[in-house]
Amino acid sequence: MILAMLRVMTLGLLRDRGALVLAFALPPAIFVVFASIFSATTSDKLDLKVAVAQLSSTPASQRLEAALRQEPTFEVIGAVRSNRAEVESLVKRGAADTGLVIRGELYDTGAAPFEVLVDPSKLMAGSIVSGRVQELVARRLPDLLLSRTAITFQSVIGTFTPEQSGRLAAAVEAGARISEPQGATNPPGLVATASVGSSDSSGATVTYYAGAVAILFLLFASLQSAAILIEERNSGIIDRIAVGPGGSAVVVLGKLMFLTIQGVVQVGLIFIVAQLVYEVDVIRRLDLWLLITVAAALGASGLALAVATACTTKQQAQTVSTFVVLICSAVGGSMVPRFMMPDFLQEIGRLTPNTWAIEAYYGVFWRHETLPDVVPEIVSLLAMAVVGTASALIVSRRRLRF
Amino acid sequence: MEIPAALEIRDLSACYGDRKILRRVNMRIERGEIFGLFGPNGAGKTTLVRAVCGRLKPYEGTIMIGGKAIRHGVARQIGLVPQEIALYPHLTILENLQVFGRLSGLGATETKDAIGEVIKHTALAGRLQERVEVLSGGWKRRVNIAAAILHRPALLILDEPMVGVDIDARITLQNVILKLRDSGVGILLITHDLQQAETMCTQVGFLHKGGIEPQGAPRALLDLAFDGQHEIIIETQLPVSVDDEVVLRERGFSPVEGGQCWSVISNSPLHEITEHLEQSGLATKEVRFRKPGLDSLFLHLADQPGTGFGGPRR
Numbered sequence: 001m002i003l004a005m006l007r008v009m010t011l012g013l014l015r016d017r018g019a020l021v022l023a024f025a026l027p028p029a030i031f032v033v034f035a036s037i038f039s040a041t042t043s044d045k046l047d048l049k050v051a052v053a054q055l056s057s058t059p060a061s062q063r064l065e066a067a068l069r070q071e072p073t074f075e076v077i078g079a080v081r082s083n084r085a086e087v088e089s090l091v092k093r094g095a096a097d098t099g100l101v102i103r104g105e106l107y108d109t110g111a112a113p114f115e116v117l118v119d120p121s122k123l124m125a126g127s128i129v130s131g132r133v134q135e136l137v138a139r140r141l142p143d144l145l146l147s148r149t150a151i152t153f154q155s156v157i158g159t160f161t162p163e164q165s166g167r168l169a170a171a172v173e174a175g176a177r178i179s180e181p182q183g184a185t186n187p188p189g190l191v192a193t194a195s196v197g198s199s200d201s202s203g204a205t206v207t208y209y210a211g212a213v214a215i216l217f218l219l220f221a222s223l224q225s226a227a228i229l230i231e232e233r234n235s236g237i238i239d240r241i242a243v244g245p246g247g248s249a250v251v252v253l254g255k256l257m258f259l260t261i262q263g264v265v266q267v268g269l270i271f272i273v274a275q276l277v278y279e280v281d282v283i284r285r286l287d288l289w290l291l292i293t294v295a296a297a298l299g300a301s302g303l304a305l306a307v308a309t310a311c312t313t314k315q316q317a318q319t320v321s322t323f324v325v326l327i328c329s330a331v332g333g334s335m336v337p338r339f340m341m342p343d344f345l346q347e348i349g350r351l352t353p354n355t356w357a358i359e360a361y362y363g364v365f366w367r368h369e370t371l372p373d374v375v376p377e378i379v380s381l382l383a384m385a386v387v388g389t390a391s392a393l394i395v396s397r398r399r400l401r402f
Numbered sequence: 403m404e405i406p407a408a409l410e411i412r413d414l415s416a417c418y419g420d421r422k423i424l425r426r427v428n429m430r431i432e433r434g435e436i437f438g439l440f441g442p443n444g445a446g447k448t449t450l451v452r453a454v455c456g457r458l459k460p461y462e463g464t465i466m467i468g469g470k471a472i473r474h475g476v477a478r479q480i481g482l483v484p485q486e487i488a489l490y491p492h493l494t495i496l497e498n499l500q501v502f503g504r505l506s507g508l509g510a511t512e513t514k515d516a517i518g519e520v521i522k523h524t525a526l527a528g529r530l531q532e533r534v535e536v537l538s539g540g541w542k543r544r545v546n547i548a549a550a551i552l553h554r555p556a557l558l559i560l561d562e563p564m565v566g567v568d569i570d571a572r573i574t575l576q577n578v579i580l581k582l583r584d585s586g587v588g589i590l591l592i593t594h595d596l597q598q599a600e601t602m603c604t605q606v607g608f609l610h611k612g613g614i615e616p617q618g619a620p621r622a623l624l625d626l627a628f629d630g631q632h633e634i635i636i637e638t639q640l641p642v643s644v645d646d647e648v649v650l651r652e653r654g655f656s657p658v659e660g661g662q663c664w665s666v667i668s669n670s671p672l673h674e675i676t677e678h679l680e681q682s683g684l685a686t687k688e689v690r691f692r693k694p695g696l697d698s699l700f701l702h703l704a705d706q707p708g709t710g711f712g713g714p715r716r
Contacts, residue, residue: 004504007497008490015492236484240550243455243482245507400457 001246005254006261009225013262027217027266028273034209035278048125050074051096053081060144061102063176067140068100073132084115091117097125100133143175204366206278211361212334214267215354218296219328221266222259222304223321229255229308230317233399248396252309256301256389263297264290280365288364288371292378296357299381302388303353309395328352356380406469408433408557408588409454414463415612416446416453423449425612426463431557431588431605436579438591438599438620440700441609447592450609451559454590455480468556478507481550481587485562487542488549491535495526495545498534499552506553516552523585524548524578540571547578551587558582559590564598576602596696606696608703620696627702628667628694634675635665635692639685649682656701662687667694667702 013019052068054061069076077096081087087099099117114133118126138145150168154160160168232238232251242248271289274280282289307324311317329335331345332354338346349355360377363369409431416424423446431437441447452458454465456472465472467479489498499520503513521527524544529537534545543563551558560579564572579602583589593599599606600620607617616623641662642650650657653675655664668675672691679686694702 001505001507004501008493008501011497012490012492234486236486236488237490239455239484240482240488240502241505242457243480244505244553245478246505250505400452 001244001250002254002257005250006258009228009255009258012228013225023221023262024266024269027213027221028269030217031210031213031270031273032277034213035206035274038205038209048074048097048129049077049095050129051078051081051087051090051099052076052102053084053087053099054102055082055084060141063141064102064137067136068133071132071136074129084117088117091119094119097122098129100129141175143172146172146175203278203280206274207280207366208337208358208362210270210274210278210280210365211358212329212354214270214293214361215296215300215332215357216325216329216334217266217270218263218300218357219303219325219353220321222263222297222300223307223317223325225259225262226255226301226304226308227311227314227317227321229305229396230311230314238396238400242400248400249393252305252389252392252396255305256298259301259304260294260297263300264293267293267297282365285364288374289361291371292357292360292364292374292381295378295381295385296353296360298385299353299356299388302385302392304388305392306388306395309392309399328354333358353381353384405433407431407466408435408468409437409590410464410466411454412464412466414450414453414465415461416449416458417461418449422461423612424453424460427609427612427614429607429614429617431590433556433586433588434583435604436583436589436591436602438593438603438606438696439609439614440592440594440596440599440606440696445609446612447609451482451561451590451592454557454559455482478553479556481506481553481555481558483547483550483558483560483563485565487534487546489534489542489545492533494531494533495537495548496530498545498549499530502549503552508553513552516554520548520552523551523581525574538571540567540574543567543571543575544578547575547582551582555587557588557590559592561592562594563591564593564595572598596700600696608700610703624694624696624699627699631667631669631694632672633665633667633692633694633698634672635663635690636676636679636686637663637688639687642684646682646684649679649684653678658701665698665701667698 013023050068052065054065065076065080068074077090084101087096087101090096091099097119101115101117103111103113103115114130116126116130116133118129146168150160229238229251238248238251241251244250271280271282275282303324304321307320308317311320331341331349332338332352333349334354338349338355341349356377360374360381363374363377367373407430409429411427411429414424414427415422427450429437439447439450449458453460454467454472470479490501493501496517499517500513503516504510508516521530524547526544526548529541534542537545547558547560547563563579564575567575576598579589579591591599591603603620605618606620606623607614616626618626635658636655638646642657642664650664653666654668655666657663658665666675672689676686676689
């Protein structure tokens with residue numbers, strides 16, 4: 001009997017080409033879009049448009065300009081301007097992500113020689129440019145840093161002796177000839193950054209968003225498909241089936257089976273794209289992938305059936321579904337990673353199926369976790385399936401009486 | 403050996419919370435019999451059907467279907483045809499029958515055999531591969547019935563099975579229902595079409611105030627209510643004035659169909675009534691004379707205070 005219900009749903013999907021495309025073509029397409037966007041924005045190879053103004057031209061500032069133009073993180077737009085107002089206007093108009101004003105003599109310790117102009121909506125771009133300029137000066141213009149440091153030293157320990165001044169001048173002159181750091185000859189910086197795990201940061205993002213988009217679509221598709229329960233209730237189909245030996249449970253369980261299979265296929269397509277296009281190693285962890293996917297699909301289906309049986313009209317179900325998908329996806333990390341959220345939202349996010357699914361997929365495919373590591377997430381998803389389905393069975397049975 | 407009744411209800415009472423909807427209802431439908439159930443909206447017809455289908459636990463009383471006491475939620479002896487088209491529109495007729503055959507508990511082979519038999523009863527052959535969504539209202543109604551009889555139920559419940567169909571489809575559907583009756587199925591027909599019920603039903607019952615009263619064979623009920631009387635229906639040429647209304651009401655007429663049609667059930671000869679109206683200056687367009695039908699009985703009950711009948715007058 002459950003298979004008969006499965007057949008109804010399958011034929012319904014196969015005969016609705018629009019729904020078919022939405023169910024199976026859209027998820028991989030959205031995944032590619034998400035992966036492309038976020039793998040670019042989370043790597044260290046940003047392409048920020050920077051407008052530069054040089055208030056007074058000196059050999060040092062010219063060397064800095066040349067260094068800026070060679071910097072792969074930036075794109076210095078147009079010619080270097082000679083006044084601050086022009087750069088400010090470019091930033092305000094959005095023609096440049098940030099502005100960099102080289103204010104004067106770089107040896108002057110009385111004022112900051114650089115000013116970064118930033119639009120309030122792009123504060124992160126300002127921080128990146130600021131950090132990169134400091135790094136650039138240290139790496140490409142070490143003589144400037146040495147000169148500024150020497151001036152600071154003299155204010156603390158007194159004037160250098162002629163001999164010390166001579167050696168300092170020679171060092172500055174030698175530094176000015178350096179275009180790139182000379183490895184061991186330069187002392188290490190204060191901060192060294194080391195990448196843990198794989199060095200491919202875009203791979204981590206792709207893996208993250210494979211899980212994030214998968215659970216997003218599981219919820220979306222399940223909630224949409226489960227709404228057919230309301231049509232069946234209104235058309236008397238459930239009344240008719242309920243007098244049979246299977247009762248209304250057949251309708252709920254048949255749909256649970258269909259939605260789960262549909263979900264596994266959807267997630268399968270997303271991870272096939274992840275494997276083929278982004279080299280996420282799905283095949284080697286196929287057993288765990290299947291386990292997580294079945295649990296996630298069951299969980300989403302259970303939730304969807306609970307919502308569909310609780311709602312009295314299709315419009316009501318659509319509104320509630322949209323709300324559930326948006327809230328769970330936003331708080332659960334399907335749109336923006338949870339670590340970027342405030343603490344209280346991160347805690348709330350732990351209660352969403354999105355977080356469970358994302359953590360499980362990310363753990364297996366990026367952190368190379370094993371089954372015991374992802375058991376809590378899988379159990380949470382299965383618990384949601386059990387609670388949702390039980391609720392749907394009880395509510396649909398109760399509804400037949402009124 | 404005595405064949406058990408398709409449906410037997412004894413002293414059935416049912417309530418929603420504190421509200422008692424059915425009060426000690428009794429009825430019996432034999433196999434091969436059509437029982438027409440009427441009643442105003444809210445009288446409890448749906449509640450009765452829910453109780454028979456095992457979806458509502460009765461407060462008291464028993465329901466037997468095919469001689470077996472109904473157990474809550476188990477009712478394989480019942481075929482239900484809801485008022486709505488309870489079919490999957492994107493599936494073909496054949497696919498719908500296959501699905502509902504399996505959902506009614508039949509195996510694959512049993513379903514195939516049952517479909518073969520059902521399409522004979524309902525004359526569906528030839529369009530089995532067409533999707534339900536493209537069928538006309540009459541064809542949909544036929545499939546709606548076919549899907550409910552695949553498992554050969556002892557009792558078939560038809561809830562307004564002919565709503566919204568044209569006259570040809572109506573006749574076809576009537577024939578389908580009569581064929582099912584002849585095959586030995588007991589049929590509970592819930593309808594507002596009293597003329598149709600009069601021609602098809604072997605028994606009828608009026609559900610009001612929580613009970614089915616009166617009930618019996620249509621002819622017997624009519625004879626009991628209108629023994630030797632006839633019904634006179636007049637249609638006036640113009641809308642009835644206040645003075646005309648006084649005249650009509652004096653002669654026992656009641657308005658039907660918006661005020662220009664009036665009817666009376668009377669022993670008086672037709673000519674006496676019409677002459678009186680003419681003398682009163684009432685211009686009639688048409689005068690009809692007939693034996694009272696179930697619709698007349700319905701109106702008669704409606705005129706009795708406290709019956710709760712407020713249904714539309716034909």
